[in-house]
Amino acid sequence: MLPALLTISVFILLPILYAVVLSFQKVNLLAGVSEFVGFDNFTRAFNDYRTGIALSNTALYVAIVVPVQTLLAMVLASLLNAKIRWTNTFRVLLFLPTLTSSTVLAMIFMFMYNSQNGIINEFLSLVGLPTYNWLGDPAVALFSIMIMNIWATAPFYMIIYLAGLKDVPESLYEAAELDGASAFQKFRYITVPMLRPITSFVLIMGIIGTFQLFDQSYIFSGGTGGPDNSTLTIVLLIYQYAFQTYDQIGFAAAVAFLLAVIILIATLIQRKLQKDEQVY
Numbered sequence: 159m160l161p162a163l164l165t166i167s168v169f170i171l172l173p174i175l176y177a178v179v180l181s182f183q184k185v186n187l188l189a190g191v192s193e194f195v196g197f198d199n200f201t202r203a204f205n206d207y208r209t210g211i212a213l214s215n216t217a218l219y220v221a222i223v224v225p226v227q228t229l230l231a232m233v234l235a236s237l238l239n240a241k242i243r244w245t246n247t248f249r250v251l252l253f254l255p256t257l258t259s260s261t262v263l264a265m266i267f268m269f270m271y272n273s274q275n276g277i278i279n280e281f282l283s284l285v286g287l288p289t290y291n292w293l294g295d296p297a298v299a300l301f302s303i304m305i306m307n308i309w310a311t312a313p314f315y316m317i318i319y320l321a322g323l324k325d326v327p328e329s330l331y332e333a334a335e336l337d338g339a340s341a342f343q344k345f346r347y348i349t350v351p352m353l354r355p356i357t358s359f360v361l362i363m364g365i366i367g368t369f370q371l372f373d374q375s376y377i378f379s380g381g382t383g384g385p386d387n388s389t390l391t392i393v394l395l396i397y398q399y400a401f402q403t404y405d406q407i408g409f410a411a412a413v414a415f416l417l418a419v420i421i422l423i424a425t426l427i428q429r430k431l432q433k434d435e436q437v438y
Contacts, residue, residue, distance in 0.1 A: 178421050180411035187404040199412035209413060211387045212395040215300055218372060219391070220424075223304050223311075224364040228357065230312040235319030236349055249320075256314040264377040267306045268293065293378060296388035303389060305372050311367070315360045322356035323349070358432040369421050372397065392417050 167227055181199055185192045203209050255263070270277050271292035279289040292302040326349065334344045350357075372393040375383065381400070383390025392413065400410035 168321060177411045179294055180408050181415045182412075183408045185405070185407040187407060189405075192408070193352070195408065199409045200416070202409060203413050203416055208387065208390065208395060209392075212383070212390045212392045215388070215390055216369060216371065216417045219300065220365060220368045223308055223368050224361060226304075227308045227312045228360050228364060229316060230308065231315035231360065232319050232350070232351060232353065234312065235323055236345055238316070239320060239323045250319075252313045253317060254313075255310045258310070260310070260373050261377065263306065263310055264374045267302070268378065272304055294385055296384075298385040299378070299385055299388045303371075306374065307368075307371075311364075315364070318360060319353060319410045322353050326352045326381060354432065358428070361428050365424050365428065366421055369393075369417065382402070 173340045178194075182194060182196060183192045184195045184199075197405050234252060238245055238252075258266075259417070271279075273279060273289070273291045273294065276292070282289050290298050292298055330348050330352075331344055334348060339347070368395055371391045375391045376397070379385070379389045379394075381394075381398070381402075383394050396410045396414050396417070399406040399413070
């Protein structure tokens, strides 16, 4: 186990400890100096205007993306688990977005979101719906990232749900059919309850992943978090403070530490709710 423990220590544990130490200091990388400032960085984080915006954007992103992608993944898995033709083909086609690099995916959607000749606005115009400036309008910029990520991540969780559906006894569905249950009733009263452990895992992974949104927001906004800070996320804010100014590493580390605490609290709450459901 020694090689694995050394690798984890050098590349995970030591950087975490070093980041915690930095969060209590004022660091200037260009000058090569640091000064212990105690909890000043954390106090500033609670009062910083852009930190509040980034936290609000990230919370909205998590609140919408996690439930939608979880429900969509469960529905898709249930449909593909049914005995229909071309099931394996549909599984491959639906899983393809997950195999695409997030950077490539963001570039593709930037072309699709183009306000002049993007395919999405062309389609909306064709069916008589209003078009949007997906990348330049602060009211819809964050939602454009949500749509892209839901489309790209739901298939990954769909595969997890498909694996869970294989353990659901077929006799339950057969008994429900004998009692006259509809397809929706079988989904509501058999599929959803039997997949609760899988749903708990999917929710935890979704919460962790969405709180760490960075690359798509960076690419869509050119690293600024614009327009008007509408796509500014916590991780993008940490990057800006840490690697665009070089004199606010300590503050960036403090924000990163707070983000880790937020993710931990959200995960513990979700696990507590899931445990209560199992007891019930």
